[in-house]
Amino acid sequence: MAILITGTAGFIGYHLSNRLIAEGFDVVGLDCINEYYDVNLKYARLKTAGINKEEIKYNKLVQSDIHSNYRFIQCKLEDKESIDSLFESQKFEIVVNLAAQAGVRYSLTNPYTYLSSNIDGFLNILEACRHNPVKHLVYASSSSVYGLNTDIPFSVKDNTDHPISLYAASKKSNELMAHTYSHLYNIPTTGLRFFTVYGPWGRPDMALFIFTKAIMENKPFEVFNNGDMSRDFTYIDDIVEGITRLMKKPPVKNPNYNHSDPNAAKSSSPYQVFNIGNNGPISLMEFIEAIEKATGKEGIKDFQPIQAGDVPRTYADVEDLFNYVNFRPGTPVEKGIQNFIDWYTDFYTVS
Numbered sequence: 001m002a003i004l005i006t007g008t009a010g011f012i013g014y015h016l017s018n019r020l021i022a023e024g025f026d027v028v029g030l031d032c033i034n035e036y037y038d039v040n041l042k043y044a045r046l047k048t049a050g051i052n053k054e055e056i057k058y059n060k061l062v063q064s065d066i067h068s069n070y071r072f073i074q075c076k077l078e079d080k081e082s083i084d085s086l087f088e089s090q091k092f093e094i095v096v097n098l099a100a101q102a103g104v105r106y107s108l109t110n111p112y113t114y115l116s117s118n119i120d121g122f123l124n125i126l127e128a129c130r131h132n133p134v135k136h137l138v139y140a141s142s143s144s145v146y147g148l149n150t151d152i153p154f155s156v157k158d159n160t161d162h163p164i165s166l167y168a169a170s171k172k173s174n175e176l177m178a179h180t181y182s183h184l185y186n187i188p189t190t191g192l193r194f195f196t197v198y199g200p201w202g203r204p205d206m207a208l209f210i211f212t213k214a215i216m217e218n219k220p221f222e223v224f225n226n227g228d229m230s231r232d233f234t235y236i237d238d239i240v241e242g243i244t245r246l247m248k249k250p251p252v253k254n255p256n257y258n259h260s261d262p263n264a265a266k267s268s269s270p271y272q273v274f275n276i277g278n279n280g281p282i283s284l285m286e287f288i289e290a291i292e293k294a295t296g297k298e299g300i301k302d303f304q305p306i307q308a309g310d311v312p313r314t315y316a317d318v319e320d321l322f323n324y325v326n327f328r329p330g331t332p333v334e335k336g337i338q339n340f341i342d343w344y345t346d347f348y349t350v351s
Contacts, residue, residue, distance in 0.1 A: 049067065138190045213344075
């Protein structure tokens with residue numbers, strides 16, 4: 001089965017591609033390799049999968065020198081002509097769109113980047129799926145879509161009409177765009193609201209990486225909302241397990257869907273949305289304490305007020321996920337953090 005995974009030089013895309021390659025799928029990975037964070041980390045991820053930096057050229061399919069069933073292409077989602085050509089030539093059966101401009105805080109200072117990548121780019125993916133029919137389009141949404149919602153835990157049935165960052169608004173827009181294409185063109189689509197993903201090979205702009213680096217280097221780090229925050233930290237292997245199970249079970253039309261009593265996560269069209277979270281948030285201070293325990297060092301904390309675009313807490317209701325694919329994330333945070341610290345220490349010692 002031919003699968004396109006966008007964002008394979010990124011954190012989640014890297015881990016997902018490794019999983020699906022190991023399962024024997026014919027995988028094409030796509031990434032623009034932008035400079036939002038250190039590109040050396042992105043190239044290092046690709047190298048472990050047999051894609052060498054020297055062979056990468058824009059819009060050229062590169063064969064892995066490790067896996068016969070993996071190829072990579074550097075391409076921007078906004079490049080409609082190249083995206084269309086790739087779909088026409090490869091005949092993908094499943095598309096997993098993880099590529100996007102990430103980061104809540106970055107969206108406050110670089111708003112136009114989010115429109116081009118997350119809106120224009122996603123539209124190109126939808127149009128390519130329309131004209132080159134796929135069996136299932138799976139795409140990354142975000143827990144940030146819950147915005148000002150105060151109902152805990154966050155349910156996919158909740159209203160998400162009040163995002164508080166442009167990043168969140170772009171992800172909410174993706175869900176709306178996907179539903180439109182599911183309705184008009186019968187494209188099965190599944191949106192995934194990820195909750196604070198962490199683990200080995202994680203992003204340098206995420207809390208675990210920032211805190212670990214600062215603690216290891218004996219430097220201060222900012223703790224927002226004076227530490228009075230909690231997050232549903234979700235380990236990368238649980239995210240990948242959820243994606244893998246869901247991509248194999250596309251939604252179907254539901255003629256019995258009741259539009260007078262709507263469920264926001266489903267539709268009469270082949271459309272669905274799921275949370276993938278650990279279903280057990282912990283406080284930011286507990287998270288930091290776990291890092292300190294794993295590193296054997298105490299951090300130098302610089303307490304700050306909450307930043308614009310941030311929410312004080314997240315908590316995923318995953319009952320729909322469990323009922324649909326019999327899976328509930330549950331990796332203990334202490335284990336996940338230790339795995340990250342082991343990777344971080346090894347990677348930056350070797351590098």
